[in-house]
Amino acid sequence: MALEHAILVSLLEKPGSGYELARRFERSIGYFWTATHQQIYRVLKRMESEGLLAVRELSQQSRPDKKEYSVVGPGRAALSQWLHESIQPESMRHELAVKIRGAAFDDPSVLIREVERHRQVHIDRLAHYLAGELRDFTGPAAPTPLDTGQELQHVVLRGGIAYERMTIAWLDDVLATLRRLGTSPPHA
Amino acid sequence: MALEHAILVSLLEKPGSGYELARRFERSIGYFWTATHQQIYRVLKRMESEGLLAVRELSQQSRPDKKEYSVVGPGRAALSQWLHESIQPESMRHELAVKIRGAAFDDPSVLIREVERHRQVHIDRLAHYLAGELRDFTGPAAPTPLDTGQELQHVVLRGGIAYERMTIAWLDDVLATLRRLGTSPPHA
């Protein structure tokens, strides 16, 4: 049910429509929790029927109407309760690592392009995070001092930055290893 | 379908039963891909019916019979084909980060114990990985030189080690931030 909680957090930070939430899940919240618009619409509907959210239909000019959701009392209570529960530490889901081990049973060098591609994606994400950090937290236009919400958003963003840096360094290690093995014969 | 591929890799490394695979998914392979035994049994059955795996029923003394699975031609081909396809870079799923941002709407200090608990889990995992590295790759009892499969297993393990170290450092940052905010009033 973590999507439910991610939605509560996002709507507490700022009310919005399903469509707007879907876009937030492509950046910001989406850095550490993903969801497609279909999933979001479905869960929003369920949460509204459970009384966690309130809806307001807004007519808009030059675009379709939208439904703006906001968190109401029971939703806030549900989030608060969840914060007091303990969750189990993340289990990894690293498909590329599966591929790398699998490469032992084929030609490891076929993975070089793939790993290079992933590396570039992580370099782009890092640049994106760093730009966001400068804009919102450490640059001249950032508010000082930061409030609690901003401090917490910043520490989460620092986690994302650390993750991307670590990943890029590891992919460099992977590439060096694949290139070193390049001339070796494939394993039985 | 990544579970399918993780199973192919694991069974190519060494044939085994569903039960044995389930235990491998608690260590080794499980460091970067998780699965429960129910899922594994179900997928094994499907893969066998699709001709990717062969089964051998083994009678055992002093324990129940088991079914030993191994990869056959088409399974190997399926893995090889997957290695040549490209996958999309991982999307994050970091529930703790959602909680941290959510803490802005409650008392941030309630998370301190939770974060400390996660930190300890990652310290334990790091110690476990380092012990495995010493045993299998860098210690005096490790084979020299390593073959291709071992080199690739090692580079994946180095990724796990880097991940745990990064995570521990980040959780220290999170704890320092939570403690600093400890005396502040909760956000609106």
Place this chain on the structure above:
DNA sequence: CTTGGCTATGCAACGAGTTGCATATGAGGA
């Protein structure tokens, strides 16, 4: 005036993953 793009919401079908339960063998300890 048609096409493509952005906003905005949604259904239907499927596949992936979790939780709870059920069953059975045999070892070792209370």
Place this chain on the structure above:
DNA sequence: TCCTCATATGCAACTCGTTGCATAGCCAAG
């Protein structure tokens, strides 16, 4: 004898998540 533990496999029901498709309004470009 009974209980628990480790081995070993599995069903049923459910939730979560993805993919493909559909609809609809309005704008701007060609």
